[in-house]
Amino acid sequence: MRRIVVHFALVAGAALTLAGCGFADIRSPVPELMRAKAPEPPALGAPPDVKMLLRQKLDSVFTAASQPTQVRVSEPRPNLRGPGWTACVKAEVVSVTGKPLGTQTYRIEFADGAIADRQKVEPEDTCSTESYEPV
Incomplete structure (x- = not known):
């Protein structure tokens, strides 16, 4: 036993x-x-047509009440924070009371050929060094 x-x-x-x-x-x-092999990153598709998307959906970045003028956009870049593409957008906007707020800059992210997210630019963003073209 x-x-x-x-x-x-x-x-x-x-x-x-x-x-x-x-x-x-x-x-x-x-x-x-x-170790197990690291997964392959997803393939990065063609860059989106940022100018066309902004013309169609400018209200997804700036509210209509802010009356954005002189809208400018940077070239799309691969998103370092996740899949997809990112670009920077600048525009002159006004407050709800009609007072000018000056230039506001946002970083926009694209997914599946559409604007997926927008964030106000932070100091670590590279939007200040980008070159901009009118929309």
Whole structure:
């Protein structure tokens, strides 16, 4: 009986040891040959026609009440924060009371050929170094 228990314990220990021999996560601190391969990034499609999208959907970036004028846009760039493309948009806008607010700049993101998101420009954005063209 004791012999069966010892054999069972050895088989269970060997099974647990071998169970840990699978491939590790790509960020695991094991030699690279034991890591799983990193997934391929999705293929980046053709850049969107930013000017046409802004002409069609300017209200998705600036509210109609802000009466945007002198709208300018930068060239689309691959989005470093996720899939898709990004561009910067500038326009002269007014407040709800009609007072000029000056130039407002937004970073817009594109997904599936449409404007997916807009964010007010932050200091770490590269919008200040971009060159702009009128829409």
